[in-house]
Amino acid sequence: MTAHLSAKPGDIAETVLMPGDPLRAKWIAETFLDDATCYSSVRNMFGFTGTYKGERISVQGSGMGMPSASIYTHELLAEYGVKTLVRIGSGGAITERLGLMDVVAGIGAASESNMNRLRFGGNIDYAPVADFGLLRNAVDAAADRGVNLEVGQILSGDVFYHDHWDIYEKLAEYGVLCVEMEAAAMYTLAAKFNARALALITISDQLITKEHLDSDQRQQSLTDMVEIALDTVTR
Numbered sequence: 001m002t003a004h005l006s007a008k009p010g011d012i013a014e015t016v017l018m019p020g021d022p023l024r025a026k027w028i029a030e031t032f033l034d035d036a037t038c039y040s041s042v043r044n045m046f047g048f049t050g051t052y053k054g055e056r057i058s059v060q061g062s063g064m065g066m067p068s069a070s071i072y073t074h075e076l077l078a079e080y081g082v083k084t085l086v087r088i089g090s091g092g093a094i095t096e097r098l099g100l101m102d103v104v105a106g107i108g109a110a111s112e113s114n115m116n117r118l119r120f121g122g123n124i125d126y127a128p129v130a131d132f133g134l135l136r137n138a139v140d141a142a143a144d145r146g147v148n149l150e151v152g153q154i155l156s157g158d159v160f161y162h163d164h165w166d167i168y169e170k171l172a173e174y175g176v177l178c179v180e181m182e183a184a185a186m187y188t189l190a191a192k193f194n195a196r197a198l199a200l201i202t203i204s205d206q207l208i209t210k211e212h213l214d215s216d217q218r219q220q221s222l223t224d225m226v227e228i229a230l231d232t233v234t235r
């Protein structure tokens with residue numbers, strides 16, 4: 001047990017899919033995993049372990065934002081021996097190239113968060129990046145399924161309702177595809193604990209055209225991304 005997870009040693013698989021939404025974790029466990037059981041419901045931040053094509057996989061909610069996601073990521077990596085993390089999140093497109101339900105793989109995660117400035121003493125702009133092997137698997141898995149996977153840089157933001165659209169415009173000019181709120185912290189912690197991490201993001205908000213998925217769709221309709229994630233970790 002840790003401060004935020006009631007799982008016993010061995011309850012959590014070495015490979016964990018992490019959505020922000022704990023009810024998306026429940027939906028994934030019920031829809032895609034065989035023999036899934038809930039190992040923790042502390043704070044209703046559900047975690048489940050089951051199997052996919054015979055391989056043991058867990059799915060754990062991270063909560064929203066890097067402080068919350070860092071707590072769960074740290075405990076999984078430091079206390080439960082997790083080796084592979086795939087974030088399966090929703091995100092807002094800041095380029096017209098992307099539409100609702102498109103799937104993005106974050107090769108690197110820029111951030112407006114102060115967390116890595118605190119971690120590295122303020123003078124280093126650490127570059128949180130995806131694990132290359134997982135990224136390659138995801139590209140291959142998407143191709144096999146005939147799903148377009150956009151690979152590029154993403155922004156892990158602290159502010160969902162941002163006042164500064166000009167920052168997004170500048171980031172888009174520099175190749176950033178979409179904004180979400182956790183990947184940079186997960187990539188950084190995976191590096192610290194010698195583990196692998198990848199963030200897959202489904203576009204739930206087109207921030208230029210102002211199209212949006214509703215809350216049920218964010219919880220239960222991100223099938224392409226989940227299937228790519230499951231194929232990525234079982235290849």
Ligand SMILES: O=P(O)(O)O[C@H]1O[C@H](CO)[C@@H](O)[C@H]1O
Nearest residue numbers: 019020021064089090180181
């Ligand atoms: O859908 P999830 O995985 O929660 O991801 C995105 O959605 C939340 C904001 O609505 C933030 O956590 C953001 O990163």
Ligand SMILES: O=c1cc[nH]c(=O)[nH]1
Nearest residue numbers: 090091092179180205
């Ligand atoms: O961080 C996020 C997540 C989903 N949609 C957004 O616009 N931003």
